[in-house]
Amino acid sequence: MKTFTAQGFQPVDQLTKPGSRTEWTLKEKLLLGLSPGDYLKQLVRNPLNWVFAIIYAIGLPILVGRFYYGLGWATHSSYDYPWGLFLGWGLFCMVPLSASGFMLGTTVELFGRKDFKPIERLGLLNGLLGYLFAVIFLQVDLGQPWRLIYPMFVSLGPAAVLFLVAWHVATYLTVQVAELVPAASEMMGWQKPKKFVKSIVLGLTVSGIILSTLHQGALGALFTYAPGKVHPLWYNYSFQWFHFFCSSIFAGLSMLIVVSTLSKWFLGWRCDANFLKNLDRITLGLAKGASLALITYFVIKLTAIAHDNEWALLFTGWGQWYIFEICFGVLLPLFLYTSAIRNQSVRVARFAALFAVLGIVLNRLNTALITYNWQLYQEIPHWREIVITITVYATYILVYRACLCRLPILFTWKSDSK
Amino acid sequence: MGMKKRRLLGLTLIAVMVSSWILPGSALAEVFELDSMKNLYEGVSFDHDMHIEVTGDDCAVCHHHTAGTAPAEPLCVTCHANSPEKDDPRCSSCHVKDVFAAENMRKVWDTPRLYHRGKPSLKAAYHQGCLGCHEQNDAPVGCTDCHAMTEAGEKFYHTGTCAPEPKSADQGGGHH
Amino acid sequence: MKKLNRRAFLKGGLASGVAVAAVGSAKKANAAGDFGGYPDSMGVLVDMTKCVGCRTCEAACNKEQGLPAPAKPFTDMSVYEEQRHGGLPRRTTEKEYTIVNRYEVEGREQPLFRKFQCNHCQEPGCLTSCFVNAYTKTPEGAVIYDATVCVGCRTCMISCPFYVPTYSYSSPTNPVIKKCIMCYDTRLKFGRPPACVEACPQQVMTFGKRTDLIGLAHKNIQDRPDRYVDHVYGEHEVGGTSWMYLTAVDAPFEKIGFDTHLGKQPIIYYVKEFLAIVPMVLLIWPALFTGFHLLATRKDAQKNEESES
Numbered sequence: 001m002k003t004f005t006a007q008g009f010q011p012v013d014q015l016t017k018p019g020s021r022t023e024w025t026l027k028e029k030l031l032l033g034l035s036p037g038d039y040l041k042q043l044v045r046n047p048l049n050w051v052f053a054i055i056y057a058i059g060l061p062i063l064v065g066r067f068y069y070g071l072g073w074a075t076h077s078s079y080d081y082p083w084g085l086f087l088g089w090g091l092f093c094m095v096p097l098s099a100s101g102f103m104l105g106t107t108v109e110l111f112g113r114k115d116f117k118p119i120e121r122l123g124l125l126n127g128l129l130g131y132l133f134a135v136i137f138l139q140v141d142l143g144q145p146w147r148l149i150y151p152m153f154v155s156l157g158p159a160a161v162l163f164l165v166a167w168h169v170a171t172y173l174t175v176q177v178a179e180l181v182p183a184a185s186e187m188m189g190w191q192k193p194k195k196f197v198k199s200i201v202l203g204l205t206v207s208g209i210i211l212s213t214l215h216q217g218a219l220g221a222l223f224t225y226a227p228g229k230v231h232p233l234w235y236n237y238s239f240q241w242f243h244f245f246c247s248s249i250f251a252g253l254s255m256l257i258v259v260s261t262l263s264k265w266f267l268g269w270r271c272d273a274n275f276l277k278n279l280d281r282i283t284l285g286l287a288k289g290a291s292l293a294l295i296t297y298f299v300i301k302l303t304a305i306a307h308d309n310e311w312a313l314l315f316t317g318w319g320q321w322y323i324f325e326i327c328f329g330v331l332l333p334l335f336l337y338t339s340a341i342r343n344q345s346v347r348v349a350r351f352a353a354l355f356a357v358l359g360i361v362l363n364r365l366n367t368a369l370i371t372y373n374w375q376l377y378q379e380i381p382h383w384r385e386i387v388i389t390i391t392v393y394a395t396y397i398l399v400y401r402a403c404l405c406r407l408p409i410l411f412t413w414k415s416d417s418k
Numbered sequence: 419m420g421m422k423k424r425r426l427l428g429l430t431l432i433a434v435m436v437s438s439w440i441l442p443g444s445a446l447a448e449v450f451e452l453d454s455m456k457n458l459y460e461g462v463s464f465d466h467d468m469h470i471e472v473t474g475d476d477c478a479v480c481h482h483h484t485a486g487t488a489p490a491e492p493l494c495v496t497c498h499a500n501s502p503e504k505d506d507p508r509c510s511s512c513h514v515k516d517v518f519a520a521e522n523m524r525k526v527w528d529t530p531r532l533y534h535r536g537k538p539s540l541k542a543a544y545h546q547g548c549l550g551c552h553e554q555n556d557a558p559v560g561c562t563d564c565h566a567m568t569e570a571g572e573k574f575y576h577t578g579t580c581a582p583e584p585k586s587a588d589q590g591g592g593h594h
Numbered sequence: 595m596k597k598l599n600r601r602a603f604l605k606g607g608l609a610s611g612v613a614v615a616a617v618g619s620a621k622k623a624n625a626a627g628d629f630g631g632y633p634d635s636m637g638v639l640v641d642m643t644k645c646v647g648c649r650t651c652e653a654a655c656n657k658e659q660g661l662p663a664p665a666k667p668f669t670d671m672s673v674y675e676e677q678r679h680g681g682l683p684r685r686t687t688e689k690e691y692t693i694v695n696r697y698e699v700e701g702r703e704q705p706l707f708r709k710f711q712c713n714h715c716q717e718p719g720c721l722t723s724c725f726v727n728a729y730t731k732t733p734e735g736a737v738i739y740d741a742t743v744c745v746g747c748r749t750c751m752i753s754c755p756f757y758v759p760t761y762s763y764s765s766p767t768n769p770v771i772k773k774c775i776m777c778y779d780t781r782l783k784f785g786r787p788p789a790c791v792e793a794c795p796q797q798v799m800t801f802g803k804r805t806d807l808i809g810l811a812h813k814n815i816q817d818r819p820d821r822y823v824d825h826v827y828g829e830h831e832v833g834g835t836s837w838m839y840l841t842a843v844d845a846p847f848e849k850i851g852f853d854t855h856l857g858k859q860p861i862i863y864y865v866k867e868f869l870a871i872v873p874m875v876l877l878i879w880p881a882l883f884t885g886f887h888l889l890a891t892r893k894d895a896q897k898n899e900e901s902e903s
Contacts, residue, residue, distance in 0.1 A: 072763030079685065079760045082748035110883055112891040143746020143761065143769035150726045155743035157727035161865060162749050164872065166725055202887060210879045214872060221868035225723045225753035225861055228853065237864040241871070377680025493817055518787040518801045527806050536810050542797030549646060549796070553704075561648060561669070575653050577667035 001042050004034065005269040011405075013272070014414035015189045029187065032405060048266075052394055059391025062384050063140070071143065074384045081372070081379040083141075085389045088368040090137020093361045094130050094396075095169075095219060096244070099252025101127020101176050102205075102212040103289070109205045116285060118278045121183055121409045122263070123256050128176040129403070130255075131169060133396040140392060161221045168215035175204050175211065186413035187406065213245055220244025223367055231371035233313055233322045234363075236304040246300060249293035251360040253286045254333070257353035259400075263410055270404060272411035280346045287349040290356060291337035298330050318374060325366060329359015455515060455541055458571035462544075462564050472555070480547055481507055497533075513543040630834070631716035635735030636782065637804035637836040638791055639811050640709060642850070643821060645798045647674070647694055647707035654793030655692045655711075658777055662689050683851065686710060688760045688772040692790055699845040706845040708852075709798065711790070712737060712758045712774035713828060714836035719861030720750035720759055728771075734783065735804060735836040736776035744770055755832050755856050776836070804836055811840055827852055833860030 005011075012033040016023050024033065031039045043049055066074035075084045104123030107113045139145040151157065151166045178197055185194035197204070220240040223230050227237065236243070260279060264271060271279075305311060313319050336352030339345070369379070381389075404410055453461020469480070477485030482494060486503030489495060504511065514522055517539035526535050538546055552559050561567070572578035653668035655661070666673060674696040676684050683695045692711035699706055714737045715721075721729035726743045729750065739759075746769055751759045762769045777788040786792075787801035800807060811826040820843065827847050828838035841847055848854045888895075 068766055070764055070766035070769060075763075077748075077761075077763055078679075079687065079751065080679075080757060082751035082761065106883070110887045110890070112887070112894060143748070143763075144744065145746075147726075147743070147745040150743055150745050155726040155728070155740075157725040159862075159869070160723050160725040160749070161868065162723065162747060163725035202884070206880050206883050206887075209883055210875055213875050213879065217868060217871070221865055222749065222752070224864045224868060225719060225749065227857075227861075227864050228755065228855060229752070238867050241868040376682065517797070518792065520785050523802065527802065535806075536800055536814065538797045541795055545646075545795040546644065546797070559646075574657060575650075575668040576656075576664055577669040581667050582663045582665060 001046070001269050003045070004038065004042060009034070011270065013408070013411055023189070026188075030406065052398060055391055055394045059387050059394070062387050063391055066140065066384070066388055071141075074382065074388060076379055076382040076385060078379070080376055081369075083368060083372075084379070085369070085381045085385045086137050086141035088365055089361075089389055090141070090392065091134050092219060092364040092368045094134040094137065096216060096248035096251040096360055096364065097255040097357060098127045098130020098134070099212060099216060099248040100124075100256040101131075101179070101252070102172075102208040103249060103252050104256070105179060105205045105208050107289075109201050110209075115278075116282060118275050119256065119260060119282050119286075121180070121407075122260055122404075123252075124176060124179050125183075125400075125403055125407070125409050126256055126259055127252070128173070128180055129396060129400050131173050131176065133392065133399075135169065135173070136395075137389075137392055140388060161218050161225070165215050165218045165222070168211045168218065172208065172211040172215065175208050179204055179208070180407075183407045183409060186408050212248075216248040217241030217245040220367075226372070228375075229373055230367060231318050231322075231374040232308065232310055233305070233318060234367045234371050236308060238307065239300055239304040242300060243297070243304065246293060246297045247360055247363065250290040250297065250333075250356055253290040253293070254353040254356035254360075257283055257286050257290075257350060258357055261350050261353075263404060267401070267404055267410060270410050274412055275410050283346050283349050284341060284344065287337045287340050287352065290353070291334055291341065294330060294334040294337065294356070298326070298334065301326065301330070318371065321366075321371075325359070325362050329355065329362050333359060452544065454510065456565075457568065458574050459561065459565035459567055477507075479551075484512070509543050509547070510540050513538060513540040515540050517542075631804070632731070632733045632735065633805070635716075635733060635804050635836060636801065637714075637735055637807050637838060638776075638788065639800045639802070639807040639826075640837060640839045641798055641800070641814070642706060642708055642839060642845075643842045644796045645694065645707035645709060646796055647671070647696055647705070648795065649673075649694055650793045650795060651692055651709060651790035651799075652690065652694060654789040655774070656690070658780060658789035659691060661691070664690070686758065686760060686773070688762045688764075691772065691774040695851065697845065697850040699849050702842070702844040706842060706850055708850050709790070710851075711837070712776070713756055714774075714776055715832055715860065716834040716836070717832075717860035717862055719753035719755060719832070722860075722862040722865070723749045723753035725749070732778060732782075734776075734778070736778040736782050737836075738775045738778050739771055739773065741768075741770040746770075753861055755853065755861060804834075804838075807838060811838060814840060823847065830858045831856050833858070833863075 001011075010018060010033070012024055012029050017033075034042070062074065071077055075086070077084050100123040104116060104120045107116050108120045139148065142148065147154075151163055152170065157163050179201070181197045182194045185191070185197075218241065220243055223235065224237045224240050227235060260283065264276065264279060268276075305314070314323060333352040333356035336348050336355065340347075340349035340352055369381075373379070448466055450464040450466055451461050452464050470477075473479040476487060476490070478487040478489045481487075483489045483498035483501035484504040484507045486501075488500075489498055516522065517537070526532060526537075548564070549559060551557065558564060567575070567578065569579075572580045576582055649668045649671075652664075656664060656668070673684060678684055684693055686693055692709060694707050694709050696705045696707055714731075714735055716731070718729060718731060718737045720739075721731060721737065725747065726745055728740045728744045730738050730740070732738060746761070748759075748761055748771075750771060751757075751761065759771045759773045761771055774788075776782050777786075781788060787799075791799040791801045800810065802810070808826060808829055811829070815822045815824050815826070823841050823843055823846050825847065826838050826840065828835040839847070839852070841850060841852075
């Protein structure tokens with residue numbers, strides 16, 4: 001793509017073709033304004049696409065095999081370990097990393113911080129796609145995915161935590177789609193949907209906060225069903241939901257910093273001046289929010305240990321691992337974030353974000369897989385499980401990139417100069 | 419074995435009936451055929467005479483307080499120190515076959531202050547009564563040491579002629 | 595057979611919609627802690643001191659439930675040497691709803707055999723965690739499962755403190771949970787004991803009303819303090835279970851594979867704190883955050899008013 005932009009090519013960013021009054025057709029918009037031949041050329045030129053091709057060549061047959069031969073063939077899920085990587089990674093990691101949607105919605109629409117506007121849509125898209133693929137991961141993991149709507153309409157178990165998760169993720173997905181309608185409307189040249197969403201944006205945002213608070217917390221509460229199975233240092237029936245909710249705040253913000261950085265590096269041609277100009281300032285703003293959430297999280301993690309008087313456990317092998325998680329995934333990013341804010345160093349903030357994201361992944365995998373059944377034995381995911389997880393995640397990245405290239409997320413859609 | 423058993427059974431039945439009326443309290447020099455519940459296993463040929471010898475004429479070892487001798491268990495003695503000999507000392511006179519049948523359950527649990535509520539079924543009375551001693555005295559303890567398995571039993575236990583083909587067990591999922 | 599449970603009762607009163615459903619769930623949770631089980635539910639008292647490890651119960655279960663043929667004959671005692679992953683003794687599977695394990699306990703001459711199957715909790719973790727309400731605790735005491743609504747999320751396997759539910763992972767088209775249902779369909783419903791109980795030659799298991807069995811268990815302990823550990827496992831564990839156990843003094847529960855750290859609270863207790871915040875968030879958040887919005891944007895609003903006037 002860089003080759004084309006270097007030659008003076010301008011990707012589609014308004015309804016009409018530059019210098020004329022003819023409108024882009026949908027096909028032209030989807031091809032970014034390139035001719036099919038040129039579009040193909042840039043696809044082939046991009047080395048990342050070759051990586052994807054290899055992943056799909058190996059992963060797709062195995063993904064099909066999972067549905068043909070069953071979960072027993074594809075995973076190490078067992079009677080003792082019912083959940084593996086699909087949920088451990090796909091649900092428990094992807095959902096907190098997608099909390100950016102409600103965070104940015106709240107910041108911009110609810111608190112009126114218009115200065116975060118340039119990154120709001122990226123936050124919303126990060127949220128929507130993260131949730132969408134969490135559901136896709138869930139579908140890969142469910143024994144009978146075609147019954148996904150059963151908890152909604154066929155047989156209700158309203159007292160179950162997972163019931164809340166199901167309903168909230170479903171409604172929240174709808175909310176997030178609605179929140180991104182304006183972006184799609186601009187691209188398609190629709191007027192009414194955008195206006196309608198604008199009129200209910202406050203309602204959408206507030207329901208976003210409610211649903212997010214509850215389902216981020218509910219993912220933590222799911223593990224309160226397993227006292228004794230999850231290691232006590234990662235288990236606390238009073239605080240579990242709050243640990244998950246609070247950590248999702250900095251997880252979402254940090255993921256947004258990571259994604260915006262990647263966008264700037266690899267999709268620079270698609271970012272407009274407004275985005276690029278404001279990104280550094282916004283990154284530091286996000287860093288501030290993330291560091292506040294981090295320190296809160298750190299305090300309540302300590303509170304939980306004090307609450308259950310588990311100090312002695314810190315001196316066991318699992319305790320060392322716990323201390324490592326806290327140091328690497330909480331204190332290190334906290335330290336980096338604060339020093340980034342003090343020195344106005346965007347580079348350091350980006351490192352902090354990376355560590356915070358890895359820290360959250362470590363925490364969720366610890367809770368769901370590594371310390372789970374700590375009194376039994378350690379389960380290691382099947383290689384096919386890993387391949388499928390990589391394949392689905394690759395699809396997530398592909399869809400993400402496709403959306404960023406086309407929808408006015410990183411750039412502002414130029415309204416028609418009448 | 420079959421013919422002999424059947425003849426013995428006849429003898430036993432007569433002996434039991436006759437002895438309980440005519441020879442109360444006297445030791446029985448017979449071999450019993452315990453086969454009222456044979457299904458998975460054939461009946462047991464029970465040498466009563468030999469067991470009397472082994473227990474040293476102490477009927478209470480097996481018959482608790484029903485044979486006119488004081489039971490050995492201190493807990494039993496508190497009530498049964500002087501219990502009279504029962505008219506019918508056979509196990510089946512106290513131990514019913516279907517202990518969990520609704521009728522029997524009602525009888526057990528609706529009788530106020532009934533002490534022997536956990537009384538074993540006839541099958542359990544035989545096994546509990548025999549196995550403990552057999553273990554202590556190096557007598558046979560294997561199932562087929564006392565009673566041969568029937569065809570129905572081989573089907574039930576998936577053994578003998580009904581044994582599964584040896585194959586690697588597929589347990590479905592996980593490490594094994 | 596009447597099977598009205600609290601869930602069905604609640605469900606009837608539930609309007610559709612997240613908010614109502616979520617509030618309803620919290621109500622249920624509060625009621626749940628005081629449930630304590632159906633008064634006349636049946637149970638089984640397992641006297642492990644009597645078990646000789648003949649595996650007849652396993653064979654009876656296999657036959658009654660129509661399970662696939664075993665890998666080894668039920669008369670093959672070499673299964674007691676088997677170890678599964680992690681050096682653990684064998685466990686129930688999708689093809690074996692009950693198994694017996696042998697424990698050599700230090701200081702005890704004889705091995706002790708332990709029968710394992712679903713304990714049929716008074717307030718089952720599987721039931722409370724199921725989001726399609728596939729589980730039912732019947733008034734007779736059995737915890738049964740409706741495979742036709744199961745989505746296969748396997749949360750019940752996570753929430754069962756005894757690791758009971760198994761899953762037919764090998765089936766691509768119809769994987770379902772497999773576990774002991776106390777022979778509900780074929781026996782318990784008609785007042786008869788489970789097949790394993792009836793088949794046992796030693797009457798290791800006593801079938802009866804749960805409340806009666808608790809009395810019997812304590813009487814047995816009192817009669818023979820030299821024989822039994824003074825604890826009825828399952829009387830109080832995780833809110834009480836329909837299956838209860840007595841063990842020998844020289845083979846205490848913790849040495850024969852029982853989890854003695856489960857506590858007396860049913861699994862729902864640990865989830866209640868979260869369920870309680872659900873209605874709070876649903877009711878308070880909208881007003882709170884709309885308020886924040888008005889506060890945060892009051893300067894803009896003032897400006898607008900000024901420019902209008």
